[in-house]
Amino acid sequence: MKAVIFVIDGLGDRPNSEGNTPLKEAKTPTLDRLAKEGINGLMNAVDIGVRPGSDTAHLALLGYDPKINYTGRGPFEASGVGLDVKPGDVAFRCNFSTVDENFTVQDRRAGRIEDTSELEKLIDGIEIDGVKVIFKESGGYRAALMLRGEGLSDKISDADPKKIGLKVKEIKPLDGSPEAKKTAEIMNKLIKMVYERLDKHPVNVERKEKGLFPANIILPRGVGEVPHIVPFEEKYGLRGACIAGTGLIKGIAKMVGLEVIEVEGATGDAFSNFDNKAEALIKAINDYDFVLVNVKGADEAGHDGHYDVKKDVIEKIDVMLEQVFKQVDKNEVYFAISGDHSTPIEEKDHSADPLPLIIWGKSVRVDEVDKFDEYTAHKGGLCWIKGLHIMPILMDLMGLAKKYGA
Numbered sequence: 040m041k042a043v044i045f046v047i048d049g050l051g052d053r054p055n056s057e058g059n060t061p062l063k064e065a066k067t068p069t070l071d072r073l074a075k076e077g078i079n080g081l082m083n084a085v086d087i088g089v090r091p092g093s094d095t096a097h098l099a100l101l102g103y104d105p106k107i108n109y110t111g112r113g114p115f116e117a118s119g120v121g122l123d124v125k126p127g128d129v130a131f132r133c134n135f136s137t138v139d140e141n142f143t144v145q146d147r148r149a150g151r152i153e154d155t156s157e158l159e160k161l162i163d164g165i166e167i168d169g170v171k172v173i174f175k176e177s178g179g180y181r182a183a184l185m186l187r188g189e190g191l192s193d194k195i196s197d198a199d200p201k202k203i204g205l206k207v208k209e210i211k212p213l214d215g216s217p218e219a220k221k222t223a224e225i226m227n228k229l230i231k232m233v234y235e236r237l238d239k240h241p242v243n244v245e246r247k248e249k250g251l252f253p254a255n256i257i258l259p260r261g262v263g264e265v266p267h268i269v270p271f272e273e274k275y276g277l278r279g280a281c282i283a284g285t286g287l288i289k290g291i292a293k294m295v296g297l298e299v300i301e302v303e304g305a306t307g308d309a310f311s312n313f314d315n316k317a318e319a320l321i322k323a324i325n326d327y328d329f330v331l332v333n334v335k336g337a338d339e340a341g342h343d344g345h346y347d348v349k350k351d352v353i354e355k356i357d358v359m360l361e362q363v364f365k366q367v368d369k370n371e372v373y374f375a376i377s378g379d380h381s382t383p384i385e386e387k388d389h390s391a392d393p394l395p396l397i398i399w400g401k402s403v404r405v406d407e408v409d410k411f412d413e414y415t416a417h418k419g420g421l422c423w424i425k426g427l428h429i430m431p432i433l434m435d436l437m438g439l440a441k442k443y444g445a
């Protein structure tokens with residue numbers, strides 16, 4: 040038997056004034072059919088009441104307790120864009136963002152700029168106090184940054200204030216070590232230097248002329264050193280693969296030892312090529328024992344507060360699943376279908392609202408749920424579980440769980 044964890048990023052929501060959510064309103068005949076044929080429940084990836092990042096959530100969904108395995112988002116982002124993260128490197132997730140001359144944030148995503156390849160060149164390779172800056176753009180406004188050199192520390196704070204209208208935060212050492220002091224100083228110098236270079240770059244001059252937000256600063260966050268993670272195959276005895284559009288998820292996959300399958304047109308936004316992803320998934324189910332799939336667009340729509348876009352993306356994902364399930368044999372594969380966290384339209388950020396979860400496959404105890412949404416799932420046989428339970432449930436269904444006791 041094989042297994043797939045299918046993650047609709049940012050899936051869940053809170054009711055609008057009419058009591059609806061994008062998922063509740065979306066037409067999802069395939070997801071509803073799978074709910075009807077499967078066992079259902081509610082799920083919080085990390086824990087009840089915990090508002091997870093996609094990083095900690097995906098680790099938990101793969102059965103890695105983030106309390107043990109998570110050292111920060113940075114190393115996953117860096118690995119996801121193909122940087123070779125080595126022990127001692129200190130890595131960050133960065134947003135290309137827009138600030139005014141007082142460093143007050145005007146837009147955290149620089150108007151969702153699409154191409155930052157020219158801007159990347161101005162940052163990659165900078166050296167400050169003998170420490171090398173390695174910088175690579177990721178999808179859209181996203182990027183990964185690594186510091187490589189002697190005497191660095193990840194015990195420092197973030198620069199990203201996480202809200203527009205606030206000033207870029209000064210990075211501070213979080214302990215009394217000389218390493219943390221040095222790393223914080225380097226990062227503060229770097230951020231100023233980057234602003235000087237980016238603000239007057241022709242790409243940004245042109246953006247300003249067109250009335251678009253210039254990408255004139257980077258906002259580092261999620262600092263961390265490389266984590267020590269037991270490889271997925273060693274942990275479960277399964278050869279696994281990952282299909283995802285975004286650097287973060289690819290990075291998590293690489294760090295746990297899942298093979299990343301590159302899919303043409305998989306951009307991680309609402310315009311991603313869902314057909315290609317469906318085909319890649321069908322092939323991956325044949326080639327591997329386990330597949331992690333992340334489809335990102337609903338989360339982006341949630342962050343932007345776009346209700347209809349989120350609903351549309353969910354409908355597109357339903358069509359994608361219809362294509363996949365034409366070729367899935369119930370006797371061969373189990374599916375766990377859910378999200379990683381809710382991204383409510385009203386919050387424009389992640390929340391701890393639980394997600395609907397379906398587990399579908401040959402031997403599940405089918406319950407009476409016949410609709411996939413935030414309101415119906417609790418009537419199912421799984422009740423309310425955590426992300427860390429999903430892999431053990433799948434392993435048991437596949438007949439691969441070790442007996443606990445004699």
Ligand SMILES: O=C(O)[C@H](O)COP(=O)(O)O
Pocket residue numbers: 093134147148181338342
């Ligand atoms: O899309 C992402 O990378 C994150 O989930 C959201 O990050 P942001 O708030 O920095 O856009």
